[in-house]
Amino acid sequence: MTAMKWFYSYFKKYQWRMIIGLVMVTITSVLAIVNPKITGFIVDDIIGDGSNIRLDLLPRFLLLMIGVTLLRAGLRLYFYGILRTVHRDFSTI
DSSP states (O other), X not given: OOHHHHHHHXXXXXXXXXXXXXXXXXXXXXXXXXXXXXHHHIIIIIITTSSSOOTTSHHHHHHHHHHHHHHHHHHHHHHHHHHHHHHHHHHTO
């Protein structure tokens, strides 16, 4: 059995888990950009030059930043759980 055939037989068994894991990594990477963008919006538009501070919007954006951070952490935790499962099954082969 060639290495590619062996890998494909292994990949076929965990195909959906690996695809879901790759999608989660992509989403997590995209979400990594969101918090700096929100911070920039807070500094530029909410605080601005100090003459027109809109503190009524600040709690919404802070909650959004917390939500994005929790979502990223949850996706990352689930992804690492998938990796552990696949790795554990792989190491028993």
